[in-house]
Amino acid sequence: MSPILRLIAATTLIRLAFAAATGLGVDESYMVTAGRVLSLGYFDHPPSSWWLSWGASHLLGTEAPVAVRLPFILLFALSQFLIWRIGCVLAGQRAGYWAAVGLNLSPVFGVTAADWVLPDGPLDAALLGAALCLLNALPASGRRATGWWAAAGVCSGLALFSKYSAVLTIAGAFLYLAVDPIHRRWLRRPHPYLAVILAALVFSPVPIWNATHGWASFAFQGDRALGFRFRPWMPLQTLGGEALFVLPWIWLPMMILLVRGFRRGAAWRHRLLCCLALPPIAVFALISAWSSQRILYHWAAPGYLMLFPLLGEQIAARLDRIWVRRVIAGSAALVLVAVTVVATQIQFDWLRGGLAIVMRNDPTSEGLDWISVREDLRTRGLLPPGAVVAALNWRDAGKIGYALGPDVTVLCLNADSRQLGFAYPVRAFAGQDAIVLSVDPSPRAVDEAKAWFASVEVLPPVSVVLDGRILRTLTVLRGQSLRPR
Numbered sequence: 113m114s115p116i117l118r119l120i121a122a123t124t125l126i127r128l129a130f131a132a133a134t135g136l137g138v139d140e141s142y143m144v145t146a147g148r149v150l151s152l153g154y155f156d157h158p159p160s161s162w163w164l165s166w167g168a169s170h171l172l173g174t175e176a177p178v179a180v181r182l183p184f185i186l187l188f189a190l191s192q193f194l195i196w197r198i199g200c201v202l203a204g205q206r207a208g209y210w211a212a213v214g215l216n217l218s219p220v221f222g223v224t225a226a227d228w229v230l231p232d233g234p235l236d237a238a239l240l241g242a243a244l245c246l247l248n249a250l251p252a253s254g255r256r257a258t259g260w261w262a263a264a265g266v267c268s269g270l271a272l273f274s275k276y277s278a279v280l281t282i283a284g285a286f287l288y289l290a291v292d293p294i295h296r297r298w299l300r301r302p303h304p305y306l307a308v309i310l311a312a313l314v315f316s317p318v319p320i321w322n323a324t325h326g327w328a329s330f331a332f333q334g335d336r337a338l339g340f341r342f343r344p345w346m347p348l349q350t351l352g353g354e355a356l357f358v359l360p361w362i363w364l365p366m367m368i369l370l371v372r373g374f375r376r377g378a379a380w381r382h383r384l385l386c387c388l389a390l391p392p393i394a395v396f397a398l399i400s401a402w403s404s405q406r407i408l409y410h411w412a413a414p415g416y417l418m419l420f421p422l423l424g425e426q427i428a429a430r431l432d433r434i435w436v437r438r439v440i441a442g443s444a445a446l447v448l449v450a451v452t453v454v455a456t457q458i459q460f461d462w463l464r465g466g467l468a469i470v471m472r473n474d475p476t477s478e479g480l481d482w483i484s485v486r487e488d489l490r491t492r493g494l495l496p497p498g499a500v501v502a503a504l505n506w507r508d509a510g511k512i513g514y515a516l517g518p519d520v521t522v523l524c525l526n527a528d529s530r531q532l533g534f535a536y537p538v539r540a541f542a543g544q545d546a547i548v549l550s551v552d553p554s555p556r557a558v559d560e561a562k563a564w565f566a567s568v569e570v571l572p573p574v575s576v577v578l579d580g581r582i583l584r585t586l587t588v589l590r591g592q593s594l595r596p597r
Contacts, residue, residue: 143230161229181227198211505524
């Protein structure tokens with residue numbers, strides 16, 4: 113077996129074990145819960161990740177974490193192969209192999225995008241596919257060129273079908289065509305525009321859904337770029353946060369390689385990858401200077417994704433230096449220890465309450481599926497067939513909905529209900545009784561629930577329990593006659 117196949121096989125087995133040992137996080141639980149109702153479009157992101165988790169749960173007959181995460185783990189295996197191929201085109205098989213190793217070592221790629229139910233997994237695979245197709249299309253001619261450009265368009269459409277920010281990487285491709293004197297001729301040919309048309313066709317269900325739902329998703333994502341204050345130092349903070357997510361000793365060489373890629377005399381393939389990388393990195397850093405909302409550090413990850421082949425080339429050229437081997441070995445050990453600690457903590461709670469000493473809250477409950485809540489409510493007869501349960505915000509609704517399973521309808525009683533408001537519109541349940549679960553203390557939960565029901569009855573609370581330790585206590589209310597607002 114070739115080295116790259118051994119790497120893919122070994123890391124995939126590790127991810128399957130990690131996926132089986134840990135519960136779904138808050139965002140994952142929300143996506144699985146809200147994604148139980150199949151749709152052409154969704155409030156938060158385009159359909160790709162929603163469809164993948166829905167399809168996996170129905171194909172495998174379970175919503176177990178390893179089942180709904182399986183498509184994302186397999187897509188990262190594909191991403192490793194694609195980045196290896198890009199590295200091979202760039203500088204040979206050794207460069208491609210070490211590019212794939214670097215991708216595995218970076219937590220924002222090798223842990224979150226590679227294992228979790230998030231849009232980033234399908235986004236990364238599609239963008240890498242588009243980049244590989246473009247690398248083959250630019251020096252090609254005739255039918256071969258048409259085929260590669262068409263494939264680049266389909267992959268670009270799949271990237272847009274995963275996450276809206278893919279448009280920045282696509283813009284980077286046109287940036288390259290505009291600045292490169294050799295390949296600028298493609299702008300006078302139909303091939304790039306064929307690619308755009310194909311990408312638009314793949315993406316077309318998203319604007320169709322938005323047009324019939326008040327442009328909700330476009331408005332939600334567009335608002336994140338708006339703001340009313342200027343904070344000149346925020347771009348540096350954003351870049352610093354991205355460095356932590358990528359790993360600083362990977363991020364810094366990448367930034368150096370990004371600058372070098374625009375120098376006179378740089379190889380065209382290097383410059384192309386740098387043009388693909390620049391827009392996501394630069395745009396999100398600039399937006400953070402005025403945005404009224406916090407810019408999440410993983411949003412710029414597609415930019416760094418395109419720099420791994422360049423990094424792999426440099427690693428391959430310096431592998432004889434002992435400090436390079438030590439950095440790689442140390443990074444691998446760091447990531448393996450981190451995922452082992454997380455997985456064993458979720459399984460055995462060996463840290464007990466130790467995490468609460470160094471953190472404001474014990475995060476164990478976020479990585480644990482709240483199965484104990486379902487068992488307690490069933491024992492008390494509060495989950496009869498056709499039961500309706502409500503939460504007071506989308507985060508709690510996601511965790512509660514996933515724990516209770518697909519047979520229980522979970523409403524989100526909040527103006528900000530995200531996709532839950534479309535999947536389970538509150539107005540459709542007017543006049544019905546519901547069990548309300550809230551992480552908030554009882555008095556606050558009662559006050560919020562009274563705005564939604566004719567009357568509210570306080571019931572004994574329920575707890576999230578791990579190995580006998582109470583991680584979180586939920587307020588339980590019985591709401592009578594739901595009154596949508």
